[in-house]
Amino acid sequence: MTAMTRPAPTKFKRLADYQELAPEGALDEIFEKADRLKGASMVHVNATTFGGGVAEILDSFVLLMTDAGVRTDWRVLHGTPDFFEVTKKFHNTLQGDRELSFSEEEFELFRFTNEKFARFADLSHDFVIIHDPQPVGLVEYALHTRPWVWRCHIDITDPNPQAWEFMEPFVLQYERMIVSSEAYQRADLAVPQQIISPSIDPISAKNVELSQDQVERILSQYEIPTDKPYIAQVSRFDPWKDPEGVLKVYERVKTQADCRLIFVYNMSADDPEGARIYERMKATAKPYLESGDVLFVRGDDPLLVNVIQRTSKVVLQKSTREGFGLVITEAMWKGRPVVASNVGGIPTQIVDGESGYLVDPYDLDGVAEIVVRLLEDETLADEIGANARERVRERFLITRHMLDYLDLMLSL
Amino acid sequence: MTAMTRPAPTKFKRLADYQELAPEGALDEIFEKADRLKGASMVHVNATTFGGGVAEILDSFVLLMTDAGVRTDWRVLHGTPDFFEVTKKFHNTLQGDRELSFSEEEFELFRFTNEKFARFADLSHDFVIIHDPQPVGLVEYALHTRPWVWRCHIDITDPNPQAWEFMEPFVLQYERMIVSSEAYQRADLAVPQQIISPSIDPISAKNVELSQDQVERILSQYEIPTDKPYIAQVSRFDPWKDPEGVLKVYERVKTQADCRLIFVYNMSADDPEGARIYERMKATAKPYLESGDVLFVRGDDPLLVNVIQRTSKVVLQKSTREGFGLVITEAMWKGRPVVASNVGGIPTQIVDGESGYLVDPYDLDGVAEIVVRLLEDETLADEIGANARERVRERFLITRHMLDYLDLMLSL
Numbered sequence: 001m002t003a004m005t006r007p008a009p010t011k012f013k014r015l016a017d018y019q020e021l022a023p024e025g026a027l028d029e030i031f032e033k034a035d036r037l038k039g040a041s042m043v044h045v046n047a048t049t050f051g052g053g054v055a056e057i058l059d060s061f062v063l064l065m066t067d068a069g070v071r072t073d074w075r076v077l078h079g080t081p082d083f084f085e086v087t088k089k090f091h092n093t094l095q096g097d098r099e100l101s102f103s104e105e106e107f108e109l110f111r112f113t114n115e116k117f118a119r120f121a122d123l124s125h126d127f128v129i130i131h132d133p134q135p136v137g138l139v140e141y142a143l144h145t146r147p148w149v150w151r152c153h154i155d156i157t158d159p160n161p162q163a164w165e166f167m168e169p170f171v172l173q174y175e176r177m178i179v180s181s182e183a184y185q186r187a188d189l190a191v192p193q194q195i196i197s198p199s200i201d202p203i204s205a206k207n208v209e210l211s212q213d214q215v216e217r218i219l220s221q222y223e224i225p226t227d228k229p230y231i232a233q234v235s236r237f238d239p240w241k242d243p244e245g246v247l248k249v250y251e252r253v254k255t256q257a258d259c260r261l262i263f264v265y266n267m268s269a270d271d272p273e274g275a276r277i278y279e280r281m282k283a284t285a286k287p288y289l290e291s292g293d294v295l296f297v298r299g300d301d302p303l304l305v306n307v308i309q310r311t312s313k314v315v316l317q318k319s320t321r322e323g324f325g326l327v328i329t330e331a332m333w334k335g336r337p338v339v340a341s342n343v344g345g346i347p348t349q350i351v352d353g354e355s356g357y358l359v360d361p362y363d364l365d366g367v368a369e370i371v372v373r374l375l376e377d378e379t380l381a382d383e384i385g386a387n388a389r390e391r392v393r394e395r396f397l398i399t400r401h402m403l404d405y406l407d408l409m410l411s412l
Numbered sequence: 413m414t415a416m417t418r419p420a421p422t423k424f425k426r427l428a429d430y431q432e433l434a435p436e437g438a439l440d441e442i443f444e445k446a447d448r449l450k451g452a453s454m455v456h457v458n459a460t461t462f463g464g465g466v467a468e469i470l471d472s473f474v475l476l477m478t479d480a481g482v483r484t485d486w487r488v489l490h491g492t493p494d495f496f497e498v499t500k501k502f503h504n505t506l507q508g509d510r511e512l513s514f515s516e517e518e519f520e521l522f523r524f525t526n527e528k529f530a531r532f533a534d535l536s537h538d539f540v541i542i543h544d545p546q547p548v549g550l551v552e553y554a555l556h557t558r559p560w561v562w563r564c565h566i567d568i569t570d571p572n573p574q575a576w577e578f579m580e581p582f583v584l585q586y587e588r589m590i591v592s593s594e595a596y597q598r599a600d601l602a603v604p605q606q607i608i609s610p611s612i613d614p615i616s617a618k619n620v621e622l623s624q625d626q627v628e629r630i631l632s633q634y635e636i637p638t639d640k641p642y643i644a645q646v647s648r649f650d651p652w653k654d655p656e657g658v659l660k661v662y663e664r665v666k667t668q669a670d671c672r673l674i675f676v677y678n679m680s681a682d683d684p685e686g687a688r689i690y691e692r693m694k695a696t697a698k699p700y701l702e703s704g705d706v707l708f709v710r711g712d713d714p715l716l717v718n719v720i721q722r723t724s725k726v727v728l729q730k731s732t733r734e735g736f737g738l739v740i741t742e743a744m745w746k747g748r749p750v751v752a753s754n755v756g757g758i759p760t761q762i763v764d765g766e767s768g769y770l771v772d773p774y775d776l777d778g779v780a781e782i783v784v785r786l787l788e789d790e791t792l793a794d795e796i797g798a799n800a801r802e803r804v805r806e807r808f809l810i811t812r813h814m815l816d817y818l819d820l821m822l823s824l
Binding site for chain 1: 424462478485531
């Protein structure tokens, strides 16, 4: 996204902007708790300034916390490409990959990069929140006199033993470990653990309310046809997101209800596997792509993602494995019925049959059946969607996320 | 450079490591001045963690300053791709490009990004040093009670008027502006200005002394032939580096002295112009590339750059425009005779006929003549090279750079 296709953001978000969106009383509670922490400071450390779910939420979170009255800084670990190769391996191995292994040199580079950053980052805040494995080692090298919290966004319940043997001594130095849902807690780990769900920002470009005019303008700008209903999945071409399975579900749906499938994808330059899946799918879906019934649409513009989620009759997330699945939260917030796999953090979000549908990702016929039902029964689809929106309002907005952190700070 | 082709760095540099390399007394002077600043803190802000000359020097500088006793932090501005598109335009327009222009939206994005970073970066240090245009706006948005210094690494003596009109109000808020050489001072600008030359780190991978064994191993690893003498230019395929002119000089040299030309280049993914020049040069140089007399070698591995600079009979830098030209400093430090254009910061480095040669980049015959003389007279080449090394030792090592900053802090 190099061209300026949309107005640059020029206004800072204020907590007051969430008054009408958050549950009643939420803002007062935030201000009251922030007031009890007056004078305290917090710093968040992660590995990217831009791109990826963690950076996305921090981008709103840190400014809103400061607006609430708690000075909140944000630092991003400095790493070389070599270092990020190593941490990509940690990402995969901590989530279970047994085939990868590490050299002593790679461990050394991990330690060195963390130690170096600790020397010039200044993490002398009252509360230090470290996100994910890349900067986890800072706890060993920085001055550590106040509580440090490790906020783990991935699933480390069944890690590769070599990776875990290296990581555990760092993790054990934290005062608290935060995970996204119960499924990710580890009873065997001698660190106090706590659940904080991630959240979405309801006024970000990806989630903000849009007028009918804006929606139509964006659909036409990206040449999205609207003469038939469509279903959508928003995800990378990752095997765990099972895009090829989505296509199979669509084929089944299509025999019973005429509709399109829009695949909104992101592709990063360093993802050869994604590129392979993409090519394979282009071949498999060829007749549909040619007839215009299946569309592959790049999701670089958050406003486009917003519009497609908002205008889809049904939103799919047929992952075989999932972290929390914020993309589901986004669609639910837009009042759409989501049909998603009963894995990872998804059941935390969706109450089956009430605020969406939980499905077995391997039961293609079963998934297709629910999609068809929702396509055919618009009243049901809208009702499920309305429940979904309320569920997100109560549990998964950034204001709730702020409250969780304020409670955490007050408890440390 | 994704593979780990060299050992990961595992040792932190200490000032003591420079004892034998820096001029006599330099280390004592550093410790003495740092001691007078005991308790003070400094922070540097630039736009990249990795890659590019500024990040390269900061990577050593901040840790050595802290080692000397002055706590030195390092922050990197958070920006989106859109923002960096805008700052690339500032880079070009501030250096004179009249064809580009800015929209109000682009100005707004620049302001917004700076203001946002100011809110979570914590720049409450005793001395704040802002590098280059990208973060120049922080001075407007951060708390500014102590001296702020703008360290400008580019040539802003003849800027595009629209770009300058936008930038000037930011620049005027600084207590001091630092430029790399006299040529870059601006008498018309109401900010106290001062010259601090950039520097090289003599123990970085790119500059560290190597044993004959190491040199031979690296040459053979990269299949650099050594049966003939070679000349080299290390640079991007940038029109201002005039790589096509280098080829023409080589053709002239080749008729008088048999040698090879090694072009050590870097190519970034977002440089279509570089890719075009590269393709053109491959066509022009085809017979030489086929005979193996001209080599295009990627300079991703700093050890390879080190070795090629070290083993070239003559190093060329035939730029038609140049900032300071640290690549020249690097070659001089390795005791090689450099033949370089009399532009930008180059005459600050080379005393013509003593520690290298200053040439007119458009006088191809003249450049070729000096190269041939140096190829034929090895005694002269070595003598010029030895003078070059001494000149760098006295003026362009990181230890001198530290002293300049300590003096600056003591003067503010």
